[in-house]
Amino acid sequence: MTLPSLPLFHRLTGHPVVVLGHGEAAEAKRRLVLRAGGKVIEDLAEGIDIGARLAFIAHEDExxxxxxxxRARGAGLLVNVVDKPALCDFTTPSIIDRAPxxxxxxxxxxxxxxxxxxRLRLERLLPQSLGTLAEALYNARSAMRARWPTGPERRRALDAALEDGGALDPLREGGNVDAWVAGAADGVSGRFVIRLRSNDPDDLTLREARLLGQADAVVAGPDVPAAVLARVRADAARVAPGTDEPGGGIVVVIERA
Known part of the structure; x- marks a missing residue:
């Protein structure tokens, strides 16, 4: 499956960003740039001269x-034209802020x-403590490396802790990262077989979808639909059937039912 665009998080703190236009649409973009720590530049030539990389354009005249x-694109800037997707190099999403x-x-x-x-629906699901959890995990990196020396070991343990009902379930308040590192299990590993019932990834069970998202390696032939493989971690190894499977970690074999 091809993504219509690639989502990226762009650091703007201290950087100039061109915002052109008047009215509420332009003001909304100015507020967004300032909220992200950027410096609003209201003149395109000035923005080009000082090395701006992004431009928001919100004139009322098409x-x-x-x-x-x-002009902006010709000078090498990435452009967003409000309400005109065909003129945009990038679009701005609706944002839920649980910083970081x-x-x-x-x-x-x-x-x-x-x-x-x-966004409004998800706002009701995501607790305010998400930011606190993220900061605690960041602060626990050294302890996690000591507890689980390799990257795959840490990832498996963290996957188990963050899943639904886990010790650090992000949709629940009150997860204690220090206590988890001290007493956590190593997380799931082994070889698992998924037998597809259809080409529709929505027909995967919750457990199957979770395994694909956690897999260190996936064994799949050319008959496995791309839509199903899109559920696999981007950095998971892809292995052809009949070749040597990697040892350790989570290996998921996808077969036809």
Missing amino acids: GACEADAI VIVAVGTGGASAGLAKAL
């Missing part, structure tokens, strides 16, 4: 939007209303 978009955790919901410019509705 011709002015197109002209400034061409940031959840971004985007539709590639197809429907800002849908992105907003999803």
